[in-house]
Amino acid sequence: MNTASASPNDLPQETPGLAPSRRVIDAPTRALHWLLAFSFSGAYLSAESERWHLVHITLGYTVLGLVLARLVWGLVGPKRVGLAAWLGKLRGLPQQLRAWPQGRGNLLASYQGLNTLVVVALLLAALSAALTGLGLEQEWFGNRFEDLLEGLHELLGNATLMVVLAHLALIAGVSLLRRHKHFMPMLSGRMPGKGPDLVKQNMSPLALLLVTAVLGFWGWQWQDAPSKLTERPAIGAGHHETQDDED
Numbered sequence: 001m002n003t004a005s006a007s008p009n010d011l012p013q014e015t016p017g018l019a020p021s022r023r024v025i026d027a028p029t030r031a032l033h034w035l036l037a038f039s040f041s042g043a044y045l046s047a048e049s050e051r052w053h054l055v056h057i058t059l060g061y062t063v064l065g066l067v068l069a070r071l072v073w074g075l076v077g078p079k080r081v082g083l084a085a086w087l088g089k090l091r092g093l094p095q096q097l098r099a100w101p102q103g104r105g106n107l108l109a110s111y112q113g114l115n116t117l118v119v120v121a122l123l124l125a126a127l128s129a130a131l132t133g134l135g136l137e138q139e140w141f142g143n144r145f146e147d148l149l150e151g152l153h154e155l156l157g158n159a160t161l162m163v164v165l166a167h168l169a170l171i172a173g174v175s176l177l178r179r180h181k182h183f184m185p186m187l188s189g190r191m192p193g194k195g196p197d198l199v200k201q202n203m204s205p206l207a208l209l210l211v212t213a214v215l216g217f218w219g220w221q222w223q224d225a226p227s228k229l230t231e232r233p234a235i236g237a238g239h240h241e242t243q244d245d246e247d
């Protein structure tokens with residue numbers, strides 16, 4: 001790397017008294033990750049209650065938009081967080097799984113492949129759950145397949161939760177085995193180590209724009225909240241009313 005012509009932002013950041021680190025995840029990727037995590041959690045927790053129906057619907061729409069945005073970012077964003085990088089890790093996973101019985105498995109490479117597989121499954125499950133929820137809300141098929149679509153929506157929501165838990169367990173497990181905090185790059189964007197940043201630009205303004213767009217969408221949805229709260233019964237897990245709703 002020719003550092004003579006590099007801008008200061010492109011150089012590894014070292015603070016006196018702190019261990020050197022390098023950037024491995026950009027700010028937009030982290031923003032999409034945490035917005036999706038918050039939106040899915042809120043949508044899942046609000047699925048049962050008619051009182052929180054608009055929250056559930058709004059967050060479901062947000063999940064749909066964020067998953068699509070992440071797929072687009074995988075095509076146009078940094079190579080390290082792109083779809084091509086995912087494909088490379090997935091291609092190496094079968095070889096790693098075959099190597100473990102022979103005592104030649106690599107923990108980090110295996111983790112990266114498995115985690116990529118889980119992330120892809122998570123995005124697909126969340127996308128499918130959001131689409132079935134959208135179909136219920138917009139009454140794509142009228143009343144003909146409402147019960148079937150509702151059951152599928154509930155199933156996909158629960159499946160997404162299971163994949164999320166698998167994702168967390170995988171990160172926690174490899175962090176303990178390697179004695180390395182594998183969750184930190186998604187918080188700070190950086191990991192310990194010397195050398196050039198693997199992601200050259202942080203692109204914080206774009207991350208801020210994403211957060212602003214999501215917050216703006218939530219505010220727009222709530223402008224006519226009183227009328228929307230009673231438009232339809234709640235959709236989601238079980239489609240049951242809570243005791244508070246019956247009072």
